Amino acid sequence: MSDKPVLVSADSGILTVTINRPAVRNAIDRATTLALADAMDRLDADDDLRVGILTGTGDHFCAGMDLKAFLAGERVEIEGRGLGGLTQRPPRKPLIAAVEGYALAGGFEIALACDMIVAAQTARFGIPEVKRGLIAGSGGLVRLPQRIPRQIALEYALTGRMMEAATAAQWGLVNRLTATGAALDMALELAAEITGNAPLAVRASKQIMDFDQNGPEAEVWQRQNAILETVIASQDATEGARAFAEKRKPDWSGI
Structure with a gap:
């Protein structure tokens, strides 16, 4: 050892x-x-x-x-x-x-x-x-x-x-x-x-769940939505939808 x-x-x-x-x-x-x-x-x-x-x-x-x-x-x-x-x-x-x-x-x-x-x-x-x-x-x-x-x-x-x-x-x-x-x-x-899941989406999900949930609700939603926009615009979001439609395993790029 x-x-x-x-x-x-x-x-x-x-x-x-x-x-x-x-x-x-x-x-x-x-x-x-x-x-x-x-x-x-x-x-x-x-x-x-x-x-x-x-x-x-x-x-x-x-x-x-x-x-x-x-x-x-x-x-x-x-x-x-x-x-x-x-x-x-x-x-x-x-x-x-x-x-x-x-x-x-x-x-x-x-x-x-x-x-x-x-x-x-x-x-x-x-x-x-x-x-x-x-x-x-x-x-x-x-x-x-x-x-x-x-x-x-x-x-x-x-x-x-x-x-x-x-x-x-x-x-x-x-x-x-x-x-x-x-x-x-x-x-x-x-x-x-x-x-096995999209790395960008995994990191974003953890980031959002790490927020202080006791803060003002409007601020929590604002911070989440800013991250959400980045995820939706990612190549992985497109790849995930395409892989689902084509009934195959996604090939994640992490971007």
Whole structure:
């Protein structure tokens, strides 16, 4: 196994990014954050890449910030980008978390920064920072109550208790539940389904759904319609209609 903190591979439009520090349950130090940020930049910059998958080596997804690195004075976040280079600035393209084992503290916050979560039945989620005199400051306290009922999110945030994968699925936090060891394979299946669609339309759909839906309704519609006009005028929109009429698979250009 490589000693690189993050492994990256690309195939069929899917970028698979693997946190590779199994000896510390894939905890995040400075080098790991920088490598993850580079991977997210590659995902957004490469037109041949449609979807990203983020996972961890070994039995766990990520146990959060490496506390030894923190105590040694390492700054494990990137200013303006957050933990893993993505909690404050996720990629523009879809990102799926494939979770085995623990996704705790910053690890859970990284999973929450992804667009979808595929989890093994034995996965465990949690933001236990209050047990260490800290708070979930990498997006957990913001995103968790957006994904599940506020009072349930409060319970987990204030107790620091772990959430089982089945409970996470019950609250709609997890897209797919799998057998132990199968999260990555299921995430690849989901990613492949997404890559079969028009890349411009996929990115535009994600962009619109990332809008602040609590803003003025007129402003939301205005921003959506501006993006919609670009999609309608695209070559892919014409290709999609033509392929449907000709009963064949579309040949997407991404423009």
